[in-house]
Amino acid sequence: MKKTVLLVLVVLILVSCTSVKTHNEQITKLHPVVDLHEDIDKVYNQLKRHHPKLYQYTPKEVLDFKFDSLKEAIKTPINSREFYKKLAPVVSQVKQGHISLGSANKWYTKKERKQLLKRKFEFYALDFEYLQNKLWVKSTRGKDSTVVGCEVVKIEDDLVSDLIDVYKTRFSSDGYNTTLHNRYVGRRFSSFYYKDKGYVDSLRVTFKNEDSLFIKTLRRIEKKKKSKKKDSTKIVKPVKLTSAEKKANRIAAKKKRKFNRMHGFIKKYKTYTRNFRFVEEAEDVAYMKLRGFTNGNYKRFYKESFAKLDSAKTKYLILDLRDNGGGRIAEIDYLYSHLTNKQYKFIEDSEVNSRIPFLKFLMSNTTPNSIKVLSGLASPVIVVQNLIRTRKQEGKLYYRFRQTRLRGPRPLHFTGDIYVLINGNSFSASSLISTHLKATKRATFVGEETGGAYNGTVAGIYKLYELPNTKLKIRMGMMQIEAPQKQSPDGYGVMPDIEISSSIIDRNLKKDPEFDWVIKDIERKR
Incomplete structure (x- = not known):
């Protein structure tokens, strides 16, 4: 029996190593033109088969021409990464934000992955933002904070402005919206750079601080290991806890886990998906920051939050949907039932x-x-x-989803004034709930046009298809998700009532002009 198990494990390891080797050879070799043309046809055929609104923003004859032109332009063999760079801009012409094309990246063996986990790349610790046509370091999860607030001018020999222009062509928003491009390219810059260049051990980056330029080389560095050596000079005797203390610790740990689930703890950034607080001691103004609708026990969070609003007789609620990329329809429907005071139908049947x-x-x-x-x-x-x-x-x-049924507001629904903060990264589900609040004139919108379309988007469930030759993967929505309300012209997001865009000066001074405008407007109403 032991020999059989050992033999199975050896076979699995050999198959795994062979598949890794085969994949890496496949994506790095030069693919014949006929294979590249086949993959182009495969992509277009998959879109035709599964995407219900393929020609919503780009007419069929235009899209046919784009794909045919790409085939005519490819006359020599190229590898998978170069093929991605040519195919992605054509796929983006569909102008549906939930369609994405992934680059072909190297696979690693278990041993290689283990070694990679021991190191961290300083470049990936930086969080970027694209403001005023420039790429800035918004924050860092590393120890070097000297680059925060600086402009990124060059990476190696490439001007960042040139990279940004190229990367913007490789993805799309819903319809003709442009605010998502500026927001998304900054937020996901590291990911776009990796798709473009692949794995690197170091990067020479040129930064600009006011009028001075300086260069830093960002490297892959060893993660600090926790020291197992004990300081003999500091002998600390273990504290023996009483039964009552052990019980109290268990209760506290359980309470913390419950809190993390309810608020949706994001381990990478050590923050929460859902946040709620009162802005003033009088509890007259409340602030709810929602970074997404994807994780955690949302029902408990909203029940407790709106119970607090009702108990405090709060008059003003600030709902912050900036940089909220969307998530579950069930969650935004549940949230909306606490914000409306009328019967509603949340979505139409999905095409x-x-x-x-x-x-x-x-x-x-x-x-x-x-x-x-x-x-x-x-x-x-x-x-x-x-x-x-x-x-x-x-x-x-x-x-037909269950959210197509007519339903009423929750007993503890909020009846006061609502302000919604939005920007180009307010996408998908956050745009859908914004459509409802905008169409019913339930809220005042502050910020910039949402990246997701007012008239709905193709999402719901997704088809992830791998191309047979180049191994690129295309992801596409399969269901048209839309609210009953529509606007004309089609192809634009939810527009703000008060248009405000933050500047890098605001960021460096830690100012929030959108939030500040709301507070001033509340003071004016008082």
């Missing part, structure tokens, strides 16, 4: 391209075989559920 969208999603070529087997076993249930929820109307298929 889809298949009667069994969830099975199509589960059976993608990137889905692990174990999941495919389980999906196959559960397919009778999945198919029946999909067929029950899918209907055909005027030649189109629609899937």
Whole structure:
């Protein structure tokens, strides 16, 4: 028995090493032109099969021309990374923000991954922001804070302004919006640079502080190990806790875990997805910062928060959706039920391209075989559920979510004035709830146009498809998610009532002009 187990483990290790080697050879070799053309056709065919609003912003004849022109332009073999650089700008012409194309990155063996985890890259500790057509260091999770507030001018021999112009062509917002491009390219700059250049051990970066330039070389450095040596001069006897103290510690730890789940603790940044506080001691003004709708026990958070608002008889609520990339429909529906005072229908039935969208999603070529087997076993249930929820109307298929039902506000819904802070990174679900609040004139919007479209977006569930030759992966939404309300012209986000954009001076002085405007407006109302 032991020999059998050992043999299985050896086989698995050999298969894993072979697959890593095969993948790395595949993405670095020069692909024949015919294979590159095949992958272009595969991408376009996948979009046609699964994306229900493919030609919403770009007409079919224009998109056909873009893909055909790309094929004509590729006349010599290239590797997967270079192919990504050519294909991504064409895919972005669909102008649907939930479509993304990934670059082909190197795979690592278990041993290599273990070694990589022992080191950290100083460049990745920097958080960037693109303001006033320049890339700035917004903050750092490293120890060197001297670069915070500085402009990034060059990386190696590349001007950052040139890199930004290129990276903006490799992704899209919903429709004709531009605010997402500026916000997103800054927020994800490190990721775009990695897709562009691949793995590097060091980077020579030129920074600008006021009128002076300086250069820093950012490296991969060893993570500090926790010292196991004990200082013999400081012998600390272990404190023996009483039963009552042990119980108190367990209760405190449990309470902390509960708090972290409810607020959605983000370990990487040591912060929370959901935050709530009163701005003034009088509890007249409350501030709710939501960084996303993705993790944690949201129902408990909103129940407790709105109970506090009701108890304090709060008059003003500031809802901060800046840099909120979206998340669960169920969460924003639940939140909205605490903000509205009328009956509402949260979303329309979702247009889809298949009667069994969830099975199509589960059976993608990137889905692990174990999941495919389980999906196959559960397919009778999945198919029946999909067929029950899918209907055909005027030649189109629609899937019905439970959020399409008419419903009323929660008993403890907020009745005071609402201010919503938005920017270009307010995307997807945060744009959807903003559409409701804007259309019903329930809130005053401050900031800049949302990156997500007012009239909805194609999201819901996603198809992740790997191209057979270059191994690039394309991700696309499969369901049109939209509120009942619409605006004209199509292709733009939720517009602010008060347009304000922060500057780098505001950042360096730790000022928040959008928030400050709201506080002044509340004082004026008083």
